[in-house]
Amino acid sequence: MSVLLGVSKLRKRFGDRLLFDIDRLELETGRAYVLTGVNGSGKSTLLRVLGGLEPAEVGHVEFEGREVTLRPYPKALRNAIVYVHQHPIMFSTSVAHNIGYGLLARGEPKARVAEEVEQAMAWAGVAHLCDADPAKLSGGEKQRVALARAKVLKPRLLLLDEPTANLDGMAREQVIALIPTLVEAGSSVVMACHDRDLIGLPGVRRIKLRDGQLEFR
Numbered sequence: 001m002s003v004l005l006g007v008s009k010l011r012k013r014f015g016d017r018l019l020f021d022i023d024r025l026e027l028e029t030g031r032a033y034v035l036t037g038v039n040g041s042g043k044s045t046l047l048r049v050l051g052g053l054e055p056a057e058v059g060h061v062e063f064e065g066r067e068v069t070l071r072p073y074p075k076a077l078r079n080a081i082v083y084v085h086q087h088p089i090m091f092s093t094s095v096a097h098n099i100g101y102g103l104l105a106r107g108e109p110k111a112r113v114a115e116e117v118e119q120a121m122a123w124a125g126v127a128h129l130c131d132a133d134p135a136k137l138s139g140g141e142k143q144r145v146a147l148a149r150a151k152v153l154k155p156r157l158l159l160l161d162e163p164t165a166n167l168d169g170m171a172r173e174q175v176i177a178l179i180p181t182l183v184e185a186g187s188s189v190v191m192a193c194h195d196r197d198l199i200g201l202p203g204v205r206r207i208k209l210r211d212g213q214l215e216f217r
């Protein structure tokens with residue numbers, strides 16, 4: 001498999017504290033990873049750095065074979081890498097508007113956006129919530145809307161921060177079931193999590209953040 005994102009010498013400090021000092025991180029095209037590590041080990045921070053939401057010291061970065069930077073974070077990465085927050089923030093409009101917003105912002109024609117939104121809502125099992133106010137959704141529904149919102153952007157890399165945290169039962173299973181289909185659709189996925197069922201999904205590689213370094217399993 002080819003390397004989608006390669007990052008060398010990635011270091012993150014908060015003040016005097018060195019959170020991580022990663023020699024090399026390599027993510028393959030079309031593969032799912034779980035990022036594990038104890039609370040506070042830096043999983044969310046690492047995803048946020050890769051998503052361009054947090055600064056870090058970095059030696060060298062390649063994306064799809066081309067040298068890029070993480071700061072400034074280029075448009076090519078902004079379009080290709082999507083970070084999904086554990087508690088997704090949404091506009092208080094409608095579910096459909098939230099899912100389509102990113103495509104409209106990219107200048108896609110309205111009719112195409114409507115089609116993509118409809119397909120994504122069906123995929124995520126949220127079609128019945130089309131006109132609902134996102135503020136009134138349950139945690140599981142919000143997470144599925146956030147995944148639909150990310151999916152329509154057809155990211156090359158999806159960074160999911162604890163996608164099943166605070167979910168249980170059916171809500172958790174519904175979210176877990178969506179993950180393999182994202183990979184089948186061509187995205188690489190990195191999920192920061194403690195969820196054994198996500199860690200145990202077939203074909204998922206495990207990356208562990210321990211004492212500021214990455215272990216690939």
Ligand SMILES: Nc1ncnc2c1ncn2[C@@H]1O[C@H](COP(=O)(O)OP(=O)(O)OP(=O)(O)O)[C@@H](O)[C@H]1O
Pocket residue numbers: 014019037038039040041042043044045046192
């Ligand atoms: N902006 C910040 N300023 C200072 N310290 C921070 C900041 N953001 C995170 N930290 C610290 O960095 C450490 C790593 O936080 P992070 O949220 O990345 O860990 P995590 O592995 O995702 O944890 P959890 O499993 O509990 O979600 C924590 O000790 C946190 O307090």
